[in-house]
Amino acid sequence: MRKILCLLPLFLAGCSWLAPEYRRPVPTLPATWNGARVVPRDDRAWWQRYGDPVLDELEAEAARHNDDLALAKSSLSQAQAQYSYAFANQLPSLSVAGSDAYGKFADGRVRAMGQSFRFPGKTSNFGFVGGVLNYELDLWGKNASLSNAAKAGVQGAVYAQDAARLSVAAGVAKLYFSLRALDRNVAILQDSIRTQDDILALVQHQYDVGAVDALLLQDATERRDAVHAALPDMEDQRNNAETALSVLVGRSPQDIVQTGIARGRPLDELSVPEPTPSVLPSELLERRPDIAMHEQMLIASNFNIGYARAAYFPSISLASLAGVNNIDIDNLYRATSRSWTLGAAMAAPVLDFGRTESGVKLAKANRDQQVVLYQQSIRTAFKEVRDALLAQNTASERDTDTLARNDAAAQTLRLMTLRLQQGYASQIDVLAAQSTVQLAELSRVKARLQRLDASVDLYRATGGGFTAAPVKEKK
Structure with missing residues (x-):
């Protein structure tokens, strides 16, 4: 009896030699991001770089109450319990x-x-x-393989939680930016309504005295009606964005109905991070939580082959x-x-009519499927980084161009106002210049929002600043 008890530690160690040796699939990676400058930085709370305290509060609220994060946490708890069960199954x-x-x-x-x-x-x-x-x-490593597969499942659940956290953080930031853009658009349309009403009143007066024809009056009327019709749609979009953001941060039904979203800095005053990735292409495999999650699932499927093979013995x-x-x-x-x-x-086993062989084939097929999913996640990640980089560069150029056009329209309005004061222009000329400024401001808001969204997409594509602690071996 004593001799057998002394040999138990050797048996507890087990072995998983029936599982194939794991080799990470090695894709062909680019050396750089098409000449983009890499800026090393620590962006675990990357949303703080936009400089809006309200956004920081919303991100913290979502981290505490978001439903997707709660589900990811529950999945992690399930994986940990499964690992504890599989590990305990190796013990007497x-x-x-x-x-x-x-x-x-x-x-x-x-x-x-x-x-x-x-x-x-x-x-x-x-x-x-x-x-x-x-x-x-456990001479054939059946229980050891099952325990190692469960351990990889825990690590995969950790990475899945990080991926959910990154996705929720990006969603909160983009919805908040959309809300601030819609706030500005509503204000611009309200100003446009007043401008178009004044223009129509002047044209109507000119038509009454015979200074203009009915065609010009009809054109002014249609412009006024178009602006009036656009405002309710814009307000509906703003309300929907506010409600969606309330749901995303995990507010209660009462708060969704009765409490609005606080507003922070105006859209033009938000800081926009530099349009450059913070990691090299080779580092993306380690930083993207979804890639890391798929690799852990691949590792687990590799150990499951050893578990299935042990049924032969x-x-x-x-x-x-x-x-x-x-x-x-x-x-x-x-x-x-x-x-x-x-x-x-x-x-x-003596005769099982192919049951064990089918189990091994199933485990191998699942491993092959996980290889494809892992490689697919890598391709998707590099596509998203490339698209985000191109979108960042394009959005930055568009933002600069619209700013120049907006400044030019504002300068025209100032000059037209001076001409009016000197008697060289009419009130309707000033109102027309003011309408041009408002249209330029709408384009400016759109370009600014695209630039902010592109920066969020780049953070998400490069893995943000997630950190996942490794699973500790049970003793």
Whole structure:
């Protein structure tokens, strides 16, 4: 018994040699991001670089209450419980067993549990209480493979949680920027309505005195009606964006209905990070949580092959029983003898009609599927980085161009106002210049929003600043 207990640590270690050796698929990676300058930085809270305290508060609120993050946390807890179960399955199990009998035996001697007992011809108690130790020798690494697969599942769940956190943070930032853009658009349209009303009133007066024809009046009327019709649609978009943001940050139904979203800095005053990635292409495989998650799923599927292959080989179990026996008329719990047994059992497959082979084929097919998904996640990641870089550069140029056009329109309005004061222009000329400024401002807001969204997409594509702690080995 002692010798077997001394060998238990060797058996506990097990082995997973039946699982194929894991080799990470090595894709062909570019050396640089098409000449883009790499700026090393630590952006775990990358949204703070936009310089809006309200956005920071919304991100913190989403981290606490978002439903997707709660589901990801629950999935992680499930994976951890599964790993704990798989790890414990490698260890011996100890249970308590007992029996009690009360009756009358014939006068004589009976041999049981390695002991000789004399039974008097009277009513007696016969009892046993002891411990049972069971252990399956993991010679083929079946339980070790299952434990390692579960461990990879935990690490994958950690990365999945990071991916959900990054996705939610990006969604909150983009929705907040859209809300601020819609706020500005509503204000511009309200100014445009007043301008178009004033223009129509002037044209109507000119038409009444015969200075202009009906065609010019009709054109002014249509312009005024178009601006009036655009405002309700813009307000609906703003309300929908505000509601969507309330849901994303995890607010209660009462708060969604009764409480609005606070507003921070105006859109033009928000800082826009430099349109450059913070990592090299080779580092993207480590930083993108979705890529890391798919690799852990691939590792788990690799160990599952070892678990399936172990079914080809015999399973060997050890069982030990030790306790005390009692034959006593008066006191059942006063031991009169001690006993122990040690046994081993082996079960080997002989004919299973291809069940084990099918299990191995299924495990290999799942591993091949995970290889494809892992490679697909890499391709998708590099596509998203490339698209985000191009969008950043384009949005930056468009933002600069619209700013120049907006400044030019504002300068025209100032000059037209001076001409009006000097008698060289009419009020309707000033109002027309003011309308041009408002149209330029709408284009400016659109370009600014595109630039902010492109910067968020770049943060998300390069993995943001996620950090995932490795799963510690249980002892």
